[in-house]
Amino acid sequence: MAKILIAEDERDIRDLIEFTLKYAGHEVIKASNGAEAVELAPQVIPDLILMDVRMPRMTGYEACRTLKNMDNVKDIPIVFLSAKGQQSEMDTGLDAGAYDYILKPFAPDQLTRRIAEILTKFGIE
């Protein structure tokens, strides 16, 4: 199973994602904003980064761009959590170097399935 870094400022959603992925068999590391994710990623070298767009201290876009310029983590797939209907958010995220996005609101089992699909594409079991 994979090591997944999640960056989400809303505690309830962060806990729900952690709970969902943990009991799907993944190891989960949590960050509460973009800056914390940028700090943690080189230390833990996750297989996947799941990141909210709007976060304090450093937005998801900024964090994504920063991570994509760091040698040891630049190839880690980043997936944004984006509010439904915000097409511009999705485009900006993809331009920043994200691999994919998952729309909010999401059902926990859908999140698990999407993550599994993405991990499979990257050859991560």
Next chain:
Amino acid sequence: MSAITIENDLVHYEVLGRGRPVILVHGWLGSWRYWIPAMQQLSMKYRTYALDLWGFGDSGKDVQHFGFASQVALLDAFMEKMGIAKVALVGHGLGAAVAIRYATQHPDRVPRLMVVCPPLFRMAPPINPLTANPTPANQLPQPADTPSGTVPQMPELAPPDVQTESETMPVKSEEMRKRIEAALAARAKEAGSAPKSPREAATPPTDQPATEEAATGKTAQPHVPALPEALSDVPVMPKMEFQPEVQVQQANPLKEHLGTLDPLALLEKHVEAGPDLDKLKTEVTKADRRVIALSVESYAGVDTLRELYALPMPTLAVHGANDSFLPPPDAEMSTQLKGARPNFNLIVFPNNRHFPMLESIAPFTRLVLDFLEAPDVSKITIKETWERRVR
């Protein structure tokens, strides 16, 4: 993974969300894990706890704790340790019986109660809801608890209509018997084998270990449903390191109904093949092999149906229509339950067996949310479509 120490042993639990507390208590076949989908949905509004009862999942496996009363005491100690003064309880199977007993003992601490597939068997002549005179909590029959202990006498203050042996024999109505046989026949058909006749199936295997009937010299007359042929050689009791010393026979319709107390045999008999069965097998394998047998043995004399009649708080009972493990109440019992008390509802999921929380995740979770919020639980119904909003 979170854990606390109770009675010098480890109790595993998980918690998710913020808000008013809800405790989810699992049943005989599984562990806290099958509450995961419910916890995910409830966590946006409630602080949801799910714990492993003694002997199950990752909780302690001290055999001295496996009795029914110890599981009730565990729930009480868990609430104390977690600082929970009042809680909505949701229990399934064994967890439902535990929750009902806890709510009977502490009605002021349980503002709402939801019981999923509770073990409801008649222990006495049908209760007239108008004259039902519930036994006070401090006079409830105490089940045998410690495995090395003996089953206590029924207290003198037990309701007067449960005095004679014939009256204390469990009653399974013709309707309920037919429904169980139909569910098991369907299960056997899916498994590729035809069920035996009820008479053949009710014949216990010859290698059955000594039971309390044997110990007392009385002939058991179990209303055991037909077993699929493929399962007919399953031992009735798992081999245990010791057997409870039973000196007084108390009615135990649950034990008679189940027939076998072997965890995996029960699972395969009552759960449809598929992903749910695979997941549950993992959890059932994790449980101590003796815990089902000992908790069912110690359930003797416990009248969950009578306790349910008498509870004062808003209560929702949920069953799977095709549940052969703990079948839904028959029409007469349902009518009496609904008429016995206000703010009560009994809902049957039409196509479900013993795990509506896994078989009908979205409608079940919606039902739990409605139950937690409805001013009058008698008005709530199953709603098929539902979408959770995160923001």
